[in-house]
Amino acid sequence: MNQSTRIRSWExxxxxxxxxxxxxxxxxxxxxxxxxxxxxxxxxxxxNAPGDYPALQTVPGPYGAGEAPNSWQDITTYNNFYExxxxxxxxxxxxxxxxxxxxxVKVSGECDKPGDYTYEDIVGPHTLEDRVYRHRCVEAWSMVxxxxxxxxxxxxxxxEPNSNAGYVAFxxxxxxxxxxxxxxxxxxxxxxxxxxxxxxxxxxxxxVVGLYGRELPNQNGAPLRLVVPWKYGFKGIKSxxxxxxxxxxxxxxxxxxxxxxxxxxxxxxxxxxxxRWSQARERRIGAGLFDAKQPTLLFNGYSExxxxxxxxxxxxxxx
Amino acid sequence: MANTRNLMPGPGTIRAxxxxxxxxxxxxxxxxxxxxxxxxxxxxxxxxIEELLHRLGKWGLNFLLITLAVTxxxxxxxxxxxxxxxxxxxxxxxxxxLLHFLAYAGxxxxxxxxxxxxxxxxxxxxxxxVTALVLLVPLAVTSTNPLMRRLGRRWKQLxxxxxxxxxxxxxxxxxxxxxxxxxxxxxxxxxxxxxxxxAWRAQGRRIGGQKWGRSKYSAHARKSI
Numbered sequence: 415m416n417q418s419t420r421i422r423s424w425e426x427x428x429x430x431x432x433x434x435x436x437x438x439x440x441x442x443x444x445x446x447x448x449x450x451x452x453x454x455x456x457x458x459x460x461x462n463a464p465g466d467y468p469a470l471q472t473v474p475g476p477y478g479a480g481e482a483p484n485s486w487q488d489i490t491t492y493n494n495f496y497e498x499x500x501x502x503x504x505x506x507x508x509x510x511x512x513x514x515x516x517x518x519v520k521v522s523g524e525c526d527k528p529g530d531y532t533y534e535d536i537v538g539p540h541t542l543e544d545r546v547y548r549h550r551c552v553e554a555w556s557m558v559x560x561x562x563x564x565x566x567x568x569x570x571x572x573x574e575p576n577s578n579a580g581y582v583a584f585x586x587x588x589x590x591x592x593x594x595x596x597x598x599x600x601x602x603x604x605x606x607x608x609x610x611x612x613x614x615x616x617x618x619x620x621x622v623v624g625l626y627g628r629e630l631p632n633q634n635g636a637p638l639r640l641v642v643p644w645k646y647g648f649k650g651i652k653s654x655x656x657x658x659x660x661x662x663x664x665x666x667x668x669x670x671x672x673x674x675x676x677x678x679x680x681x682x683x684x685x686x687x688x689x690r691w692s693q694a695r696e697r698r699i700g701a702g703l704f705d706a707k708q709p710t711l712l713f714n715g716y717s718e719x720x721x722x723x724x725x726x727x728x729x730x731x732x733x
Numbered sequence: 734m735a736n737t738r739n740l741m742p743g744p745g746t747i748r749a750x751x752x753x754x755x756x757x758x759x760x761x762x763x764x765x766x767x768x769x770x771x772x773x774x775x776x777x778x779x780x781x782i783e784e785l786l787h788r789l790g791k792w793g794l795n796f797l798l799i800t801l802a803v804t805x806x807x808x809x810x811x812x813x814x815x816x817x818x819x820x821x822x823x824x825x826x827x828x829x830x831l832l833h834f835l836a837y838a839g840x841x842x843x844x845x846x847x848x849x850x851x852x853x854x855x856x857x858x859x860x861x862x863v864t865a866l867v868l869l870v871p872l873a874v875t876s877t878n879p880l881m882r883r884l885g886r887r888w889k890q891l892x893x894x895x896x897x898x899x900x901x902x903x904x905x906x907x908x909x910x911x912x913x914x915x916x917x918x919x920x921x922x923x924x925x926x927x928x929x930x931x932a933w934r935a936q937g938r939r940i941g942g943q944k945w946g947r948s949k950y951s952a953h954a955r956k957s958i
Contacts, residue, residue: 492779500913503778553911555780600913671912690856690908692848699779703769706843 462490462506467628470562475543477618477643477719483546483626484557484700490631492699494551495652496600497586497593498633504595505633512592514636514653523583523659526574533637537623539572540564544627545620550682550714552646552668554707556696561641562624567615575611575659582614583607583664584640585656601667607651608664608678609642610723618643618719622650644713644720646680677733681724682714686733740812747817754818758825761792762832782840789833790862794906794920796826797899801927808934820876823895827873830902834866858908865901868894896931899924 464486483489495505498512517533542562550556570582588604590596596603613619620641623630630636635652642649648668658664668676675689684694695707713720742750765788768775777784800822807815842849852859872892875881881888903924907917 488779496913502780555783598913598915690858692852697780697782703777703781703785703840707841 462487462631464626464628467625467631469628470542470624472542472544472562472624472627475545477716478546481546481548481558483560486626488699489557489559489625490633493633494553494647495595495633495635497595497603497605497653499595500600508594509632512632512636514630514632517637517655519638519654520656521573521658522656524576524579524661525659526576527572536569536621536638537564540568542623547620547641547643548714548716549641549643549647550696550710552648552676552680552688552693554688554691554693554696554710555699556708556710557699560626561620561622562627562630563620563622563641565617566619566621566640567617569621570614570657570659573657573659578661579611579659581611581660581662581664582609583656583658583660584651584654585658586651587653587655601671604655605651605667606664607640607649607666608660609649610663611659612723613642616720616723618716644682644716646676646682648676649680679724679727679729679732681729681733682710683712683729683733684710685712686730741814747814751818751821754821758796758821761788761829765789782836786833786836786841789829789836790906793826793830793833794899794902796822796829797895797902798920798923798927800826801895801899801924805927805930824873824876827869830866830869834863858905861901861908862905865898865905868898868901872898896928899928 491506492502493505494502495509498505498508515533519531519533519536520529521531522528542564544560544562546558546560548556549559575582584607586605587593588596590603609619620643622635622639622641623637625631625634630639635650638654639652640650640654649666663678666676666678668680669678682693687693693710696710697707698705711717764775765777765785767773768777769781769785800819803815803819803822807813838844838849842852853863854860872894875884875888875891884891903917903920906920907914910917
């Protein structure tokens with residue numbers, strides 16, 4: 415079968431997105447008064463459609479979610495990206511002027527090919543795949559997102575990690591001038607995250623550069639972000655500028671901020687509640703006001719693929 | 734202060750202002766209704782239940798603080814008639830807090846009693862939120878004129894519960910946020926100012942009262958000598 419002619423699940427809904435966009439623009443014009451009150455989204459709302467971002471050349475990837483993806487609008491305006499503010503609409507509001515190019519990533523630690531790599535160095539050699547993944551936030555909401563990316567393993571192998579490498583640590587850009595959220599010490603900046611080498615090398619783990627076949631919007635973590643679909647969303651570090659291979663388990667931002675609430679592993683697990691709320695169920699974004707929450711699945715439904723990584727691990731103590 | 738006291742509005746003006754205030758207090762609910770039904774391009778965003786829940790809760794808190802601001806404002810401006818609006822503001826606080834709870838129980842939990850009771854028992858921020866709502870009920874029930882008269886001094890004592898309720902409400906907000914505590918901290922600061930003003934006044938009264946009492950006593954004593 416010719417892959418390029420295959421209809422991808424998310425293409426079926428693209429019509430509604432353009433429809434949504436049109437009605438959004440019309441409504442934005444109609445409710446200019448309400449907008450002026452600062453209650454709704456700002457004028458930069460104009461132009462928030464997939465067509466406003468360059469198209470990427472992609473091939474269909476494995477692991478379809480088997481569910482309809484969320485709208486472009488939902489995925490790009492409801493974000494946790496504290497570097498741009500802590501409200502869900504803040505990243506969309508505050509990230510529009512962010513400069514995601516030129517970009518470079520510093521690779522260091524236990525590997526044979528450390529150095530500074532440009533965005534083009536990083537992405538160039540890889541075939542970009544469309545991968546529709548479930549996304550589960552630690553706040554008990556979820557989405558289905560058609561990412562564009564390539565396996566992180568393929569990238570990490572190029573840096574030739576040595577036998578001492580047990581973990582991979584990541585760092586987000588620290589630039590308060592561009593990232594207004596970093597002007598307040600909500601988290602300790604820069605944001606840092608980490609994975610075991612086995613997790614990083616897992617074929618599900620994705621280095622993401624796009625969304626809906628388009629270049630990644632700034633508010634979603636441009637130009638390079640991690641997606642680890644069986645873990646809570648905060649493990650998916652955004653706007654990555656450093657990758658370090660380490661011997662020991664790296665520190666991670668949310669674990670530093672609240673160690674009793676956020677662990678290093680942060681695997682999606684309906685049986686281990688957050689101290690302040692239940693993780694048994696999740697609210698699917700895009701559902702209506704009267705729709706019920708849906709049950710959360712162990713490892714976000716990717717048990718078959720990843721449970722073997724954790725056979726010797728007590729998931730209750732290693733939350 | 735003595736001059737401003739003379740600016741007492743007449744009964745007709747008070748009535749008109751009450752109607753105006755009544756409608757004004759419905760504006761947040763009206764805006765939410767427009768957003769729920771997506772009128773004029775308004776919407777509750779990607780996560781409408783969470784948005785509705787948070788907005789109703791915040792308005793409950795806003796009205797609690799506004800209600801608590803009436804007495805200090807009245808003292809500072811000398812506009813004694815402001816107290817005529819306090820009951821309505823307090824009832825609106827109850828109204829929005831109740832809607833906040835109903836949105837949680839109905840929309841978020843779909844009236845599933847098991848999970849709701851579990852939340853109340855196991856999640857401290859929900860426990861204190863529900864406690865605040867329960868404590869508001871007797872205040873709302875006893876807000877009528879006949880009950881006010883019948884309870885007399887006890888009415889005043891009972892309605893001091895609002896201090897506890899407001900503290901629980903702000904605490905509930907503070908405990909609920911994930912990490913960024915700026916907004917609940919602002920609410921806490923405003924509440925601290927409103928309660929601090931009362932404490933300061935009460936202390937001033939006590940000290941002043943003692944002085945006054947002593948001098949009266951000494952005058953009396955002198956006379957009796």
